[in-house]
Amino acid sequence: MAKMHANANMTLDNMMKAFRAATKKLYDAALEGDLPSLLNLLQQDPFILNRYIIEKPGRFSQSPLHVATSLGHLEFTKEILHQKPELAEELDFSKRWSPLHIASSKGYLDIAQALLTEKPNMCFARNQDGMNPVHVAAINGQIRVLGELFRARMQAARERANGGETILHLCVKFSQLEALKYLLDVMDAQLVNSKDSDGNTVLHLAVATKQPEMVDCILRNTSIEINALNTNKLTAMDIQTQNRKDSSRDDEEISRSLKVAKALQVKDTLELHNKNNRNWLENQRSALLVVASLIGTMAFQVGINPPGGLWQDDTNLHIAGTSVLATKAPGRYNVLLISNTIGLVSSLSVIILLISGLPYRKLFIGILMFIMWIAVSATTFTYLMAILLIFDLDFYKTKKFDVTPGHWKTLYLSLIVWDCLMALVLLGHTIRFIVKQIRQGEQSSIKLYRRWFTRSTYHPPAV
Structure with missing residues (x-):
């Protein structure tokens, strides 16, 4: 039994010695670009390249394809790729460079094209400095190879x-x-x-x-x-x-x-930003003041001169100077009055806040704009109620009306357009808020990355 184990060990040692000898011949052929020697070795041992991938002899930091690529042996490189294209995915042990990294560094366009034909995704392979072949071609000024890599996998340039x-x-x-x-x-x-x-x-x-x-x-x-x-x-x-x-x-x-x-400079940038901010605030203040004054004027006129006019005489049913609609349709007239009052009070509130002398910032202007939304919406609703009261008083008694007349269709269309406009404005502000939160989250992630990761220094390899 011991003799059998000894014989087995001797056989294994002989096989390893033979493999090392064949591997040395393979590397010698790669150094010389000796294609006939490569073909002869493959004829003697068709699996020699397979065994390299599996066993990876420790004395060699690069594969035969790395060696042939670094020395520019095109035909030798093509034959290895033809026999074993998987070698294009191998990284060396020292710098973690692929053959495509080496071709990109040296500017070997034909070899780079051959490697890309077999394994185009190696454009994304990273070395120990996080650089892919596109980066390596760029830092070595290899424009032709860079263009080829860019055409093969454009996204690699964004890494x-x-x-x-x-x-x-x-x-x-x-x-x-x-x-x-x-x-x-x-x-x-x-x-x-x-x-x-x-x-x-x-x-x-x-x-x-x-x-x-x-x-x-x-x-x-x-x-x-x-x-x-x-x-x-x-x-x-x-x-x-x-x-x-x-x-x-x-x-x-x-x-x-x-x-x-x-x-x-940053100080001038801040001054310009502050100036632009002040200009924006002043423009918004002026616009709000004009719109608030206009809405306040309209609401005041509706209040003192309601739709339908005022009674001109005294009777048992009404008193001179009171609203005609308040007598004919008191419930709906109260809705009109409430809506109009909301518009008036909102607009006057904006005017008071703007002329009060309080310091106004973006948040303050934002609050005033929200109040103006309320005022504009109330004014719109007041108009619709006034039109309904003027055109069809019987509607408030029977709760029924014919939607075929043109004015009904116009009111409905206007209401739909208004609702759509308000929905778009709300959607726009919602999207803006979400985008702002996402950007703040990205900035926080970048700060965290900078806190935990440091920059490594790149050293060009000696191949």
Whole structure:
């Protein structure tokens, strides 16, 4: 029995030695791009590539496909992909780079196309720094490969690296102006205003790293928010002002570009915001005062001169100077009076609050606008009641009426339009409130992310 175990162990050792020897020959062939040697090895052992995936020899940090790709051996790479396309999904042990990462870094367009044909979703594969092949192509200025990757999987360009950096941030960080220009041409403007984990837009970063051509390119070719604030509450102009310690040419060009784009420091931004806010409040105050005065005037006229007029003589049934409708339809006239009074009191309340000298803010204006909604609605209801009382007094006795006349149809249509308008206004404010809450939630999530995660530093691999 012991002899059988010994023989088995010797057989296993011999197999391992043979596999290691074959693997070394495979890597030697990959280094040389020796396609005949590869074909010969596959003829001797058709499963050698399968065994690499299963056993992964520890002495080699990269697969044969990694090696062939890094050295630009196109035909050798194609043959490995033909024999074992799964190797395109393998990541090396040191940097977690895929073969597509390497081709993107080196700018091997033909090899990148071959890899994309087999495994296009490897555009989303991330290395240890959170970068996918699209990021790697951009930071190395490989425009042709970048275009191929972008066409294969455009969404990969929207992925963020560690630290929340977008592909545009990486272009600025690694001084790849041409890659930045290409991406600004082919991508939409939404990505331009994205911020990294420090709240910096690409404009913040370009100014901080003193790259005037980058700054000019961003300002000329995008709809970037020029006065956006980072987590330190600084605009791009603030960063330029703080970092400018001499009158170098780069500083002068950056300052000139920012001034032409009307960039502001945070103090000026706040002043402009406060000025705009004051103007908005003043405009709203003036509009509310005009509308409240108009509604108050109309309600006052209905009160002293009700629909149907006043009795001109005294009899047993009425007294001169009293409302005709109050005698003919007292119940409905009371509804009209209540509605009109609500409109009058609401509008007068708004007028009193506006001229009282109280400090008015957005919340105060919002409350007044709500009161005006009540006044406008009451005025509308008063009008409808007045029309009903004038056109058909018998309706209030019989509780029946013919809806065929044109004035009934007009009233119903007006009521439907009014209800729809009020519903749209309410829906609009509801959506606005929900969107505001969602944005606040996103900001809270970003702050939490920044608190718990730190930025890692990227080191280009030696392949």
